[in-house]
Amino acid sequence: MFKLYSKGCEYALRALTYAATQNEDGRFQAADVCLQTGIPESFSRKIFQALVQGGFLRALRGPGGGYVLTIPPDQISLLDVIRAVEGDDTFDHCVLGLPECGTKRPCPLHETWVKAKEQLLAQLEKRTLQDLADASQPKRRPSHKLAGR
Amino acid sequence: MFKLYSKGCEYALRALTYAATQNEDGRFQAADVCLQTGIPESFSRKIFQALVQGGFLRALRGPGGGYVLTIPPDQISLLDVIRAVEGDDTFDHCVLGLPECGTKRPCPLHETWVKAKEQLLAQLEKRTLQDLADASQPKRRPSHKLAGR
DNA sequence: ACAATAATGGACATGATTATCCATTAATCA
DNA sequence: TGATTAATGGATAATCATGTCCATTATTGT
Numbered sequence: 001m002f003k004l005y006s007k008g009c010e011y012a013l014r015a016l017t018y019a020a021t022q023n024e025d026g027r028f029q030a031a032d033v034c035l036q037t038g039i040p041e042s043f044s045r046k047i048f049q050a051l052v053q054g055g056f057l058r059a060l061r062g063p064g065g066g067y068v069l070t071i072p073p074d075q076i077s078l079l080d081v082i083r084a085v086e087g088d089d090t091f092d093h094c095v096l097g098l099p100e101c102g103t104k105r106p107c108p109l110h111e112t113w114v115k116a117k118e119q120l121l122a123q124l125e126k127r128t129l130q131d132l133a134d135a136s137q138p139k140r141r142p143s144h145k146l147a148g149r
Numbered sequence: 150m151f152k153l154y155s156k157g158c159e160y161a162l163r164a165l166t167y168a169a170t171q172n173e174d175g176r177f178q179a180a181d182v183c184l185q186t187g188i189p190e191s192f193s194r195k196i197f198q199a200l201v202q203g204g205f206l207r208a209l210r211g212p213g214g215g216y217v218l219t220i221p222p223d224q225i226s227l228l229d230v231i232r233a234v235e236g237d238d239t240f241d242h243c244v245l246g247l248p249e250c251g252t253k254r255p256c257p258l259h260e261t262w263v264k265a266k267e268q269l270l271a272q273l274e275k276r277t278l279q280d281l282a283d284a285s286q287p288k289r290r291p292s293h294k295l296a297g298r
Numbered sequence: 299a300c301a302a303t304a305a306t307g308g309a310c311a312t313g314a315t316t317a318t319c320c321a322t323t324a325a326t327c328a
Numbered sequence: 329t330g331a332t333t334a335a336t337g338g339a340t341a342a343t344c345a346t347g348t349c350c351a352t353t354a355t356t357g358t
Contacts, residue, residue: 001155001235001236001239002239002240002242003152004151004244004262005150005151006346007345007346008345008346029304029305030304030305031304040348042347042349043346043347043348045305045306046306046307046347048305052306059305059306059354060305061303061306061353061354061355061356062302062303062304062305062354062355062356062357063302063303063304063355064355065304065305065355065356066304067305078261086150086151087150090150090151091151095153095154095159096159096163097156097159097163108166108280108281108282108284108285109162109276112227112272112273112276113153113272115272116268116269116272119268119269120268120269123261123262123264124261124265132257133257135257150345155316156315156316156317157316178334178335179334179335189316189317189318190318191317191318191319192316192317194335195317195336195337198335198336198337201335208334208335208336209334209335210325210326210333210334210335210336211325211326211327211332211334211335212327212332212333212334213326213334214325214333214334214335215334215335300357300358301356301357301358302355302357302358303354303355304353304354304355304356305352305354305355306352306353306354307350307352307353308349308351309348309349309350309351310348310350311346312346312347312348313344313345313346314344314345315342315343315344315345316342316343316344317341317342318339318340318341318342319338319340320337320338320339320340321336321337321338321339322336322337322338323334323335323336323337324334324335324336325332325333325334326332326333326334327331327333328329328330328331328332
């Protein structure tokens with residue numbers, strides 16, 4: 001069946017969105033966020049590790065620790081998160097599964113897919129974590145951005 | 150990772166495309182098509198069964214049998230095939246995995262996804278099996294349609 | 299130095315997708 | 329009727345994605 005991204009990526013988006021609603025600098029603890037957003041903790045922790053590896057999060061160990069976003073949430077697009085979790089090449093494979101498919105040797109669906117993909121990625125690129133946070137039911141500071149700009 | 154559709158669906162598209170290049174009425178035998186397109190036979194046979202169930206193919210048993218398309222290849226869109234194999238609702242699930250997401254209770258990504266999906270489905274809907282067949286290296290009758298219209 | 303907290307990393311369990319095998323059914327031909 | 333051909337359907341295996349558990353490491357505070 002169709003999958004825009006893996007479960008892990010879905011959890012990353014939900015967790016990071018929640019983090020952005022809660023805290024100015026996107027600081028959170030794994031256990032807390034997983035409990036609040038209803039995503040499985042043990043599994044999601046692996047994803048957080050990947051986001052640390054990818055440079056999106058900084059890990060803070062010890063009491064009062066957790067994770068902080070290394071970049072403000074309004075500068076992280078959904079596409080950024082997706083690529084960080086899934087790898088830069090998630091969207092780059094031939095949809096007909098032909099290994100030799102490319103610009104020089106396009107499969108019958110190549111051009112169609114390139115166009116559809118462009119539009120899809122454009123949508124995912126223009127929405128940021130902050131957008132998602134604002135669109136969620138605001139927990140605190142209900143979107144000061146709308147007034148502030 | 151990203152998946153536009155399942156392996157089975159990929160095989161269906163490759164097999165049906167090949168069938169359309171070979172034969173006016175899209176007639177083929179499972180063993181033959183699988184051999185030629187390099188897709189696993191035992192597995193693909195299950196998919197052909199599904200396409201029979203879905204009314205896309207008619208199965209002809211016995212010597213000289215095989216499958217025939219019940220509809221001419223230029224009237225079958227990629228989206229038709231995808232929906233037949235994957236089910237009508239493949240593209241209808243919330244990308245954030247929220248069960249209550251819908252028009253009345255949209256998730257933060259709902260509108261973005263609806264738009265991206267529309268564009269994606271439009272691309273998949275306007276290409277037919279005949280298009281794919283013509284775009285493949287033509288085995289016989291190299292696209293009489295181009296001259297015929 | 300010790301205790302408590304929180305992330306890390308490895309091993310393992312579960313589930314879904316993908317793939318293979320084989321006996322059965324239906325059709326054709328001699 | 330018997331032999332051959334080709335799809336069908338059920339059981340089973342392999343592979344990958346998802347999920348859990350636990351010992352370890354780093355950090356903080358006492």
